[in-house]
Amino acid sequence: MAETEGKRGKKFQGPKGTRDFYPREMARRRYIEQAWRKVAIRHGFDEIEGPTFESSDLYAVKSGEGILGELFQAFSGKSPEEVEQVKATGRAPYALRPEFTPTLARMFADKAASLPRPTKWFAIPLHYRAERPQRGRLREFLQWNVDVIGDGSAAADAEVIAAAVGLFRELGLESKHLTVRLSNRDLVSEMLRASGVGEASVPAALTLLDRRDRMPPEVFESSCAEIGLDPIAFIRGLDEVQKQMNEALAALENGRANPPIDRSSPATAGLVALLAELAARDILKWCEFDFSIVRGLAYYTGTVFEITAQGQRAIAGGGRYDRLIEMFGGPPTPAVGFGMGDVVLSLVLEENGLMPDEAMLAEYLNTRPDAFIISAGGPECDAAVVPLVAEMRQAGLHARRSYKSTSKIDKLLKDAAACFARTAIIIDDAYSGGTVSVKDLTDGTQHILKREELPGWIRDRRAAKP
Numbered sequence: 001m002a003e004t005e006g007k008r009g010k011k012f013q014g015p016k017g018t019r020d021f022y023p024r025e026m027a028r029r030r031y032i033e034q035a036w037r038k039v040a041i042r043h044g045f046d047e048i049e050g051p052t053f054e055s056s057d058l059y060a061v062k063s064g065e066g067i068l069g070e071l072f073q074a075f076s077g078k079s080p081e082e083v084e085q086v087k088a089t090g091r092a093p094y095a096l097r098p099e100f101t102p103t104l105a106r107m108f109a110d111k112a113a114s115l116p117r118p119t120k121w122f123a124i125p126l127h128y129r130a131e132r133p134q135r136g137r138l139r140e141f142l143q144w145n146v147d148v149i150g151d152g153s154a155a156a157d158a159e160v161i162a163a164a165v166g167l168f169r170e171l172g173l174e175s176k177h178l179t180v181r182l183s184n185r186d187l188v189s190e191m192l193r194a195s196g197v198g199e200a201s202v203p204a205a206l207t208l209l210d211r212r213d214r215m216p217p218e219v220f221e222s223s224c225a226e227i228g229l230d231p232i233a234f235i236r237g238l239d240e241v242q243k244q245m246n247e248a249l250a251a252l253e254n255g256r257a258n259p260p261i262d263r264s265s266p267a268t269a270g271l272v273a274l275l276a277e278l279a280a281r282d283i284l285k286w287c288e289f290d291f292s293i294v295r296g297l298a299y300y301t302g303t304v305f306e307i308t309a310q311g312q313r314a315i316a317g318g319g320r321y322d323r324l325i326e327m328f329g330g331p332p333t334p335a336v337g338f339g340m341g342d343v344v345l346s347l348v349l350e351e352n353g354l355m356p357d358e359a360m361l362a363e364y365l366n367t368r369p370d371a372f373i374i375s376a377g378g379p380e381c382d383a384a385v386v387p388l389v390a391e392m393r394q395a396g397l398h399a400r401r402s403y404k405s406t407s408k409i410d411k412l413l414k415d416a417a418a419c420f421a422r423t424a425i426i427i428d429d430a431y432s433g434g435t436v437s438v439k440d441l442t443d444g445t446q447h448i449l450k451r452e453e454l455p456g457w458i459r460d461r462r463a464a465k466p
């Protein structure tokens with residue numbers, strides 16, 4: 001941890017890859033969280049949450065090497081057995097959650113008998129990955145998880161993709177900003193087998209394809225050779241199927257109901273069904289096929305997808321994990337979902353001028369004060385400020401006042417405007433007669449009101465101008 005020592009004592013900085021959320025940053029974070037929550041609820045998902053740390057074994061089962069190498073390990077340090085285990089194996093019994101899918105699968109497996117099919121869940125957990133921090137990637141981040149459990153159909157795949165697109169629309173993003181890149185692990189595996197890769201080497205080949213962009217070409221080629229894969233011929237074949245599928249997608253988008261596709265393989269037939277479901281939800285224009293996507297997490301089974309904006313790392317990723325719940329002791333249960341991080345999403349919003357300014361955030365988050373109370377008279381007016389603020393708050397209104405000692409009304413009105421207050425209530429000499437002067441800061445009009453009329457008047461005004 002970075003620290004500096006000054007006369008006033010030790011100063012600390014947050015650990016690398018973490019963020020401090022001051023009010024301005026917190027408002028932006030809430031904006032994203034609120035949009036996630038609103039859109040998930042609109043699409044029929046129920047919110048869940050799990051613990052921040054889990055047994056590290058939960059991730060060993062099926063998260064894949066990438067995530068296992070990035071676990072933030074945790075232990076209480078209280079039990080000698082735990083300390084011994086850490087010393088002996090270098091692995092702590094717990095880990096801060098690097099992702100949510102294992103927790104979700106564990107939770108579903110535990111209550112499977114009493115849960116409906118499908119179950120539609122969403123969560124907004126904080127995650128921890130000991131990655132090297134870089135643009136779009138931190139060590140602590142928020143991730144919106146949207147999952148449909150207990151439905152193996154293409155309709156469920158399309159349902160979660162539609163929720164992601166619904167979120168983009170809610171935030172003002174358009175299909176020109178982002179692409180949902182669709183793929184299918186079964187199809188890629190089928191093609192690997194057809195090109196001579198033995199069954200036992202298929203998972204290794206998928207991992208290789210996932211890492212292809214991140215390794216030098218000669219390393220990729222020699223690793224392919226080790227598992228009997230001719231990468232050039234294989235990728236040419238994959239590109240050919242991808243081209244056909246994208247032509248089918250374009251044909252459907254242009255209103256041709258039955259595009260010509262070879263449906264002989266179950267995987268391509270599944271993709272055609274997915275296309276129809278995406279078309280029914282009017283989101284085809286956001287999608288394209290990209291079979292270079294196989295996803296790093298080892299639990300994915302069929303459909304997989306990533307959502308990307310030009311020049312950015314993935315904003316979201318997900319897919320089917322039809323065997324994970326069974327692996328955690330539940331009944332065989334198909335499931336599909338995705339995770340969307342807040343880091344890349346914020347970058348994309350900012351780059352496209354779509355992150356609202358402070359005033360719009362206050363409006364969206366409903367944090368605008370209803371009333372800002374100001375004294376414009378002598379000591380008796382000053383003394384009336386605190387009781388009036390208390391009265392407004394008891395009436396359920398959001399009331400603020402200035403903490404400055406100035407009695408300059410212009411400065412105080414500036415304070416009111418700076419926190420985006422809807423009205424300024426000015427206490428002057430008329431207060432002893434029971435009236436106050438109210439300035440509606442949204443339209444500049446002035447009004448004289450009886451004190452007891454204030455809460456009702458402010459509420460009506462807010463309702464009329466939401």
Ligand code: HAM
Nearest residue numbers: 099101137138141314315316317318337338339341343
């Ligand atoms: P993932 O691809 O590992 O999938 O992560 C999904 C998204 O989380 C990424 O596209 C990215 O936006 C964000 N993300 C991942 N790592 C970081 C990081 N270090 N810093 C900032 N953002 C990050 C999963 O986690 C799956 N469990 C998603 C899922 C849910 N699959 C099915 N249901």
